[in-house]
Amino acid sequence: MTASTLPRPRKRNLWSAGIEEQLWARIRERDDRPISAVIRDFCRERGLSFHTARAKYYRRLRSADEPAQAPPADTALEDLAAFLRDAAEVPGVDLAGFLGGLKTMASLAAGGRRQRDLAAEVQGLRREGEQLSGHLEECQQRLRALAEEHRGLESLVEEFTGLTSVGKVAGLGEFARNLRQRVDQIGRVARGES
Numbered sequence: 001m002t003a004s005t006l007p008r009p010r011k012r013n014l015w016s017a018g019i020e021e022q023l024w025a026r027i028r029e030r031d032d033r034p035i036s037a038v039i040r041d042f043c044r045e046r047g048l049s050f051h052t053a054r055a056k057y058y059r060r061l062r063s064a065d066e067p068a069q070a071p072p073a074d075t076a077l078e079d080l081a082a083f084l085r086d087a088a089e090v091p092g093v094d095l096a097g098f099l100g101g102l103k104t105m106a107s108l109a110a111g112g113r114r115q116r117d118l119a120a121e122v123q124g125l126r127r128e129g130e131q132l133s134g135h136l137e138e139c140q141q142r143l144r145a146l147a148e149e150h151r152g153l154e155s156l157v158e159e160f161t162g163l164t165s166v167g168k169v170a171g172l173g174e175f176a177r178n179l180r181q182r183v184d185q186i187g188r189v190a191r192g193e194s
Helices: 019-028 035-046 050-062 075-088 096-161 165-170 172-191
Strands: none
Touching: 019 035, 019 050, 035 050, 035 075, 050 075, 096 172, 165 172
């Protein structure tokens, strides 16, 4: 078998010097037209790839040449709509599987966002539960201390009521001081001071 002596056809570099600048000038002069429509029309006129032109557009936006401009928010949706329109024109192309995949990806993305939100909410509830658990333990300790002070107050009153009438009169001053101390202590325990 002999090798072919015919020269191979050369691929033209459609993106020669100046074409990208022409695209950029057309985008700047677009008025209120969507950027994807401007890029698509430019590519159809010159026989260029829409996807390559769009990639060059985004690369140019990210470069230091035009730092003040940001890509418009609706560009991704416009690009998707343009892709679907272009693909619908190709005979034999079935977009049902592609659209089903997009729907699945959208539901997975929504599920992932929901899962992150739920995980953050669970984390917040755990922190709140830990705080409430610490507060509950503190309240239980205070309640035990109040119960102990109450028992001490009961024993003080029982001791005083068990005295004879003469003993009650003689020990009334000391009882009043002890009673005042107990009441003050109960107030401090109730406020959590000691």
